[in-house]
Amino acid sequence: MFKAILINKDDQGYHSVLSDVDEQQLPAGDVTVKVVASTINYKDALAITGKAPVVRSFPMVPGIDLVGEVLQSDSKRFSVGDKVLLNGFGVGEGHWGGLAEKARLKSDWLIPLPSAITAEHAMAVGTAGYTAMLCVLALQKHGITPEQGEVLVTGANGGVGSYAVRLLSKMGYQVVAATGRPDESAYLKKLGAVDILPRSQFSEPGKPLQKERWAAVVDCVGSHTLANACASTRYGGAVAACGLAQGMDFPSSVAPFILRGVTLYGIDSVMRPLADRVQAWQQLSDILSPEDFDTISHVISLDQVIESATALLAGKVQGRVIVKMA
Template sequence: MGTFSAVQLLNSETGEVTVTELDESALPAGDVVVDVEYSDLNYKDGLTMAPGSALPRMLPLIPGIDFAGVVAESTHPRWTAGDRVVLNGFGIGTDRDGGLTQRTRVPGDWLLPVPRRFTTKDAAAIGTAGYTAALSVAAIRRLGITPESGPVLVTGASGGVGSVAINLLSALGYDAVASTRHVEAERESLRALGAVDVVAPTVPESNAGLEKARWAAAIDNVGSDVMTGLLGQLRYGGVVAVVGVAKGRKFTTTAMPFILRGATVVGIESVYAAAADRIAAWQLLDDALDLDRLESVTRTIGLADAAAASQQILAGEINGRLVVDVNR
């Protein structure tokens, strides 16, 4: 491949994005060259391409925090030409060129193999959102939450992380309860993903810090007063896996959920997660994810549509997962 197409962010102040042709000299540093087949769009990609974003660390920048494809060339001992690989995080798409491209080069230590039962398109549909969902489910399981512990609330349930979290929890036998602002409009689709119930966001009903205990655990994508509300509704020994702050970074609470109910809050960091945690998350996805349900909430677009679609994700106008076919 002499030249290849890629999305480029040219101006972070204005959010100017274009699709351009690049040559091999533009490839970033690394010891593995990958022919990318699919990327995807996450909330963070929308933030990166938004006008005035502070996330880009270089310009021009190829956005995209994920990719899946096939190794074209490698000097890394673990990878050979033809291997199917996936990459999530490690600063691609913000600190260095990312996955919205037909070809890239990366350090081989950042790559994982695509599980045999997944296509590269499946791996991109999972993406950072699904991998983060798996890290979250693994965290609540590690802290002792079992299906017998009680229902698990998933906030921002119709988004990328939320939809995969419900899929996984249901497949593992948990009673996953979906939380969304659009209960009636999204009830049927969220139940189809495996949710046993669909509820409006939990917001605090008092300043006491404790309310009626409902949830054995929660996976929170929203933050702000929704986080405050669900903390007060945790059962004894409950766990909240904090994934995102779509509504706001700040929340208020009291000590009561912690000293009277033994609540645990665990942060989920996916960008630089340890290799062992990444491997375990992808193994969990391989073991449990329902691919038919994933496909039902996945839409595919081309490189030319990626920038506009990323802003629709920010605006809350897109549910589920968006895969980018980089050759379309």
Template sequence: MFNALMLQKQDDRTLAAVESIDESRLATSSDGDVLVRIDYSTLNYKDALAITGRGPVVRAWPMVPGIDFAGIVETSSHPDYQPGDPVVMNGWGAGETHWGGLAQKARVPGAHLIALPTGITTRQAMAVGTAGYTAMLCVQALERHGVSAADGEVLVTGANGGVGSFAVAILARRGYRVIASTGRPEEAARLRELGAADIVERATLSAPGKPLQKERWAAAVDCVGSHTLANVCASLRYGGAVAACGLAQGMDLPATVAPFILRGVALLGVDSVYVPRERRVAAWRAIEEDVPVATMESVAATIPLADTPDYAARLLRGEVAGRVIVDVNA
């Protein structure tokens, strides 16, 4: 038996509660060939949508949410993994189409796992989590496009969130001048500690704006979507690019083609769920080298599994800053 946060559908409501689960049920929840004893998971925006029922994340019921986890291989029939190996998992439909990481155990395909870099512990891996991994994918997307620190300022929207916080830290570490957009001025000091050179008020970007605006940013990482992303595109410098990975403001994009055909800007979509394995490995190697993991771990909040429903609601209300590690064994 093991403990898991279980989501049940009742009429139009999502019910979330910690339950004791027989390990035999894992065989029916996934076609995985690796059984992992989970040490830590995290609480991400998508997890919060699933747990509260605020978004159509869950595709099969009942569901154990949790889009990522880190732990130790318990049993394996996959050639790349042996019992005792530390591993990390991000995405691949965990918590959506098959049981995820907010549990003490998970059975997953070995192809969905990454061997944890030797310099990162399982707790540190979840201090990074899908948020840090996605932020690294965004930075790598910008750099593949040719963006460099010499090109000018890089904007990060939704900078107080998990992805935004990591994007600020990674970009600053790589020598970029980072401008952080936030609606919570009380968090400005924390963002400056992460490396932000300046702070802009969220409201300056979140309202409907002109199709083409003053050129300001060489590039951007957008975690927000909707009018914010439209305004970012409209204010990119000629040839600039934005890596878009979030929808905190909305899924819509009320923009025009003007920035794309008059300034040659690029909109780079960044997905973290089904990224090819080689890019996952490259991202985690870069995290080991370029992310101040120990710093991120020290400022992350750690909660027990039973507290995740309450924290999920708080996260969606904008009351949670930075990372939330879930100790599934607490």
């Protein structure tokens, strides 16, 4: 038996509880993992609270991230005792995820845990930091350098935004953070932001073309925020879009792309090829230090997950939440 957060659905709605689960209930997979740590992402919080139809089958163990030790393996890629890491691939939505003491998974979803990162630090990063790294890599491949000017990060107080600010800052970029929580400006400046702008400056409808300011943008918000960010990006700049907290719509025009040569990159982290994952995690382990992980995260236990998920959706959680198993 092991402990897990279980989500069920009935006529009264979604129900999430901390339960004792028999190992025989684990889904099919060729690798069984003792989960050392997981984390709570925005998608996990939606699943746990039932605020959005994230879960595709019931019962479901949420948790799109996990790190752990291989207990049993029928895969040539991994052996018993290997430290492994997982992000995405529909885990926590259609296949039991990481908010449990054990998981059974497909080996094709796993990568080795980088030797320079501890299990807890890997979950301080999680899908949020890994997505932020994918955004930064897209900007670098576009040719954006620190000398070209300011880089805007929207939704900067969230997990992806926090890591985007920190990564870009440590790589020498001038980072401007947009946030709806101006009272937390000190946190963003500690991460390396040189300026803080209010969310309201971007969240309302704006002109198709605005004054050129940003060499590049990491957008975690979508909707009008993304449209305004594109409209104010400088000629030849790039925008990496990875979030939809404000909405899935894109109320913009082709003007920034045709008249200024702006490029919009869509950043998917869920089904990303393994080679991209390994590259992103290696970069994360090279750039970030233990102090970075500790600044951006805090630790809770499995029995605090449901309460923390509610707080996250209410905008009361800063940075990342690590869920450490007993």
